[in-house]
Amino acid sequence: MATNYDDVVAWAEEQVWFLDTARFECLDVKKMQEIILAIANDKNQELLEHLAHLLASLACWSALPEDRSTWIKSVIECERQAVLGSFNRYPSLKKRFLSEEQTCWISIWREAVILARQRHDISNNAVIFPEIMPWHLE
Numbered sequence: 001m002a003t004n005y006d007d008v009v010a011w012a013e014e015q016v017w018f019l020d021t022a023r024f025e026c027l028d029v030k031k032m033q034e035i036i037l038a039i040a041n042d043k044n045q046e047l048l049e050h051l052a053h054l055l056a057s058l059a060c061w062s063a064l065p066e067d068r069s070t071w072i073k074s075v076i077e078c079e080r081q082a083v084l085g086s087f088n089r090y091p092s093l094k095k096r097f098l099s100e101e102q103t104c105w106i107s108i109w110r111e112a113v114i115l116a117r118q119r120h121d122i123s124n125n126a127v128i129f130p131e132i133m134p135w136h137l138e
């Protein structure tokens with residue numbers, strides 16, 4: 001039984017072989033749990049980042065009409081497609097995020113405002129972004 005966790009590919013192939021050959025006693029169940037949970041957390045984090053970037057771009061588009069560009073428009077479309085792709089590939093994430101408590105969306109919106117300010121180098125309060133996300137979740 002190889003336990004070289006540095007080579008996750010070899011470890012995973014070995015675990016699959018144990019499953020295929022019904023050698024369940026050789027399975028590294030604890031490590032499997034950790035890896036499966038890490039994958040789920042990565043997908044969740046990936047979606048959070050896409051949502052924050054999408055909302056940041058929408059905030060800039062809305063608050064800074066003079067800075068509207070094809071670049072921001074393309075970022076909005078790319079991030080929108082990434083979010084929709086995540087929702088299509090992982091329906092449980094869509095269900096979770098659309099029914100998420102308000103605190104989750106408050107955090108996502110705050111991150112989006114930070115990104116928008118960084119992206120446009122806004123260090124003062126000349127540009128005011130709303131305290132609460134101004135769009136519906138649909």
